[in-house]
Amino acid sequence: MTNTDSIQSFFSPSCEVKIPEPTTELHSVVSRWSDSGVDLPAAVVVPSTEDDIIAAIRLAEAKGFRVIPGCGGHGSFVPIDGKTVYLDLKKLRTVSVDKSNDSVIIAGGALAADVLKACVAEGYYTLFPNSNAVGMIGAFLGGASSAFNGIHGFGIDNVLAIRLITASGSILTLTPSSTGEEASLFNTLCGAGHGLGIITSLTLTAFPISGLRLTDNKIWIRRTIFPPTAIATAAEVYMQLQPPAGPLVPILGFARAPPNSPAKGAPMIMVSLAYFGPREEAEQAAAAALAPDVTGQAISAATLAVPFANMNDGADAFNGHGGLKEMYTCMLESLSVASITRAFERWRRLGDEVEDACPRTYTIVGSWNTQALVASAAAAAGAGGADSKFYRHRSRGIIVQTTAWYGKPETKAAADEYGREALEIFREEDAKNKVAPASFANNLRFGLDLEEVYSRDMIGELKRVRQLWDPKGIFWSPVGDDRFR
Known part of the structure; x- marks a missing residue:
């Protein structure tokens, strides 16, 4: 029996299985946001049923392989190699809104865009990531941060049920009322769930859009683009909005002008504000960004009324698969x-000195209201209480993600040097106050000390x-994985 026949024998004829040859082109079998840490897997399984997933687990157990599920492909820190059975969950993307229970049931392969559009069609929203292309389950396993942190807390504070296939092939339904070791598993999945099983569905609380009192049922968004000479002004505007009102989501970004712009490749600073409430309240909350002396220094400034279903479209430029990306x-x-x-x-300076990293490397600084977040966490129902969930840094309301995006492996050294130095700069105020470094579970990278994400007790x-x-x-x-400290 050939290796191909041996692997195929674990699955029903209806299950799609791909077994790469050494000469197989990588992207024809695995497509991820970043090619970092990706090699040809032993097999790619595209399940359409839970039985297909259980068969993949049996294969891994028999052959000494490791099962890694893939959805949006944004988990760039998860290694794929010749001992991997890669579960491509693209056939499991159903989303069902239950209006009678104000909940939404999300299949294991659903993307944020799937959930956003399905919910909006029913007049609801839930805690989806801020990028259309991100997988819902992967985001949930790291805490499920969203634009609504300051209103409802994290996704893990609003989970109603998890359907999970374990390493033994058992199927469990875990809820906030689970007990014993199932309660421990539920809590660990809520923020540290990578590698504890395959989630085939997730049920989250859904909220009526009408409760936000949006003007014309659209989201108020203000986007201001500044030239490099106005960096101090852009930074001052962003800081004046801290801490933001619960419905206000401020983002500060650094990016190069796109190829189709008159200033192709020029560095730009963007202050983007979204407000999930009435326009009048938005203008009051965002007054610092609307002042004439601010807009007078901008390249452009626009106030938009964006349909709810399109709220994440502004991030689409950063969602392209392929290339080498390192997140710091x-x-x-x-x-x-x-x-x-x-x-x-x-x-x-990185872009000016390293051409390979110039066009696409970007930085995003986001923030949310921590008082509302902590209050939501304290009130959230959960097995053992909200403090049992695996999210450590609820009091930190600012997140920095700077991504080096390049094409040549030899650029990695310069990218890593940049990443270390950038994080040191951003952490200066916390360092002065003797606040320990902290990182985000969904943006792990090899070499990271896991105690930046979880406490020592959590890791144990x-x-x-x-x-x-x-x-x-x-x-x-x-x-x-010994590549993490």
Whole structure:
């Protein structure tokens, strides 16, 4: 029996299975946001049923392989190699809104765009990521941060049920009322769930859009683009909006002008504001960004009324698959205009000095209202209480993600040097206040100290839960990978 026949024998004839040859072109079998850490897998399985997933688990157990699920492909820190059975969940993307229970049931392969559009069609929204192309389950496993953090808390504070296939092939339904070791598994999945099983469906609370009181049922968005000479002004505007009102979502970004613009490749600063409430309230909350002395320094300034279903479209330019991308992320309690200005200059210098990293490397600084977030977490129902969930840094309301995006492997050294220095700059205020470094679970990278994400006790519990539910290491987990500290 050939290796191909041997692998295929685990599956029903209706299950799509791809077994790459050494000469197979990588992107024909695996498409991910970043090609970092990706090689040809042993097999790609495209399940259409839970039985197909269980068969993949049996294959991995028999052959000494490791099962890694893929959805949006944005988990760039998860390694894929010749010992991997890659589960491409693209056939499992159904989304069902239950208006009678104000909930939404999300299949394991659904993207944020699938959930957004299905919910809006029924007059609802839920805690989806800020990018259309991100997988809902992957985002949930890291906490499920969204534009609504300041209103409803994280996705993990609003989970009603998790349907999970374990390493033994058992199917569990976990809820906030689960008990015993199932409660421990539920809590660990809520923020540290990578490698504890295959989630085939997730049920989250859904909220009526009408409750936001939007003007004309559209989202108020203000986008202001500044030239490099106005970096201090842009930074000052952003800092004046801290901490933001619960419905206000401020984002500061550094990016190069796109190829089709008159200033192709020129560095730009963007202050983007979204307000999930009436226009009049939005204008009051965002007054600092609307002042004439601010807009007078801008290249462009526009106030938009965006349909709810299109709220994430502004991030589509960053969703392209392929290339090499390294994410350097930190969670902050405090930030300063001086640090933002210095970080911008360091970002611009990378592009000026390293042509391979110039056109696409970008930085995003986002923030949310932590008082509303902490209050939501305290009130959230959960097995053992909200504090049992695996999200450590609820009091930090600023997240920085600077992404080096390049094409040549030899650029990695310059990218890593940039990433280290950029994070040091952004963390200056926290360092002065002796606040320990913190990172975000969904933006892990090799070499990261996991204690930036989880407490030592959390890491110990994560290892214990993993050993209990996956003793043979069928699934990949960062706590079982020595490339993390």
